[in-house]
Amino acid sequence: MSNEYNSESIEEAFTRFLNEGKFRKTQERYAILRKALEMNTHFEVDALHIAIESDGYHVSRATVYNTVELLEKAGILRKNVFGQNSAIYEVNRNNHIHLVCKQCGNIREIDNAHIAAHVMQLKTDNFTPESFAITLYGVCGECSNKE
Numbered sequence: 001m002s003n004e005y006n007s008e009s010i011e012e013a014f015t016r017f018l019n020e021g022k023f024r025k026t027q028e029r030y031a032i033l034r035k036a037l038e039m040n041t042h043f044e045v046d047a048l049h050i051a052i053e054s055d056g057y058h059v060s061r062a063t064v065y066n067t068v069e070l071l072e073k074a075g076i077l078r079k080n081v082f083g084q085n086s087a088i089y090e091v092n093r094n095n096h097i098h099l100v101c102k103q104c105g106n107i108r109e110i111d112n113a114h115i116a117a118h119v120m121q122l123k124t125d126n127f128t129p130e131s132f133a134i135t136l137y138g139v140c141g142e143c144s145n146k147e
Contacts, residue, residue, distance in 0.1 A: 013074065013075075014029075014030075014071070014076060021070075028059045029070070031057050032048070032059065032064055032067040032068070032071075033071060033076070035052050036048060036068070036071060036076075036089070038051075039051070039090075041090075043089055044089075045061075045068050045089070048064055048068065048089075049061050068089060072089070077089045078090050078091075078092040078133060082098070082100045082105075083100065083102070085105070088107075095133070096109045096134075097111070097115065098133060098135040099138065100135060100136065100137050100138075101138065101140035102137050102138065102139060103139055103140070103143040104143050108140070115134070119132050
């Protein structure tokens with residue numbers, strides 16, 4: 001996915017992905033897609049399911065899990081596993097760096113144009129990068145101040 005996006009073009013990309021893979025195009029899948037796009041932070045699949053249910057739209061947890069997997073394969077969502085935590089997802093919007101606090105588990109994102117330019121220029125073993133997310137582990141300022 002490119003850094004520039006809008007929900008309409010993402011829905012069109014998802015429709016193309018479903019058509020190419022011969023997957024069914026259901027209202028539930030599109031409702032899950034729209035709710036995932038509304039999430040403003042990293043989220044677990046169960047949190048996405050709860051958010052959909054709280055909107056009054058009933059869909060099974062299995063459908064949410066299966067659709068999230070399809071959204072990841074389509075390049076719309078990015079799956080992250082930080083440390084020994086369970087998988088969390090985010091909309092695949094841009095290249096960025098995750099700062100993960102090893103003490104409180106807080107996750108912050110930063111953009112760094114210099115690092116982005118360097119990473120995107122890397123070409124090794126016939127591999128050309130298209131996007132990235134880098135994860136740095138450390139201790140956040142709040143936890144450092146507590147020590």
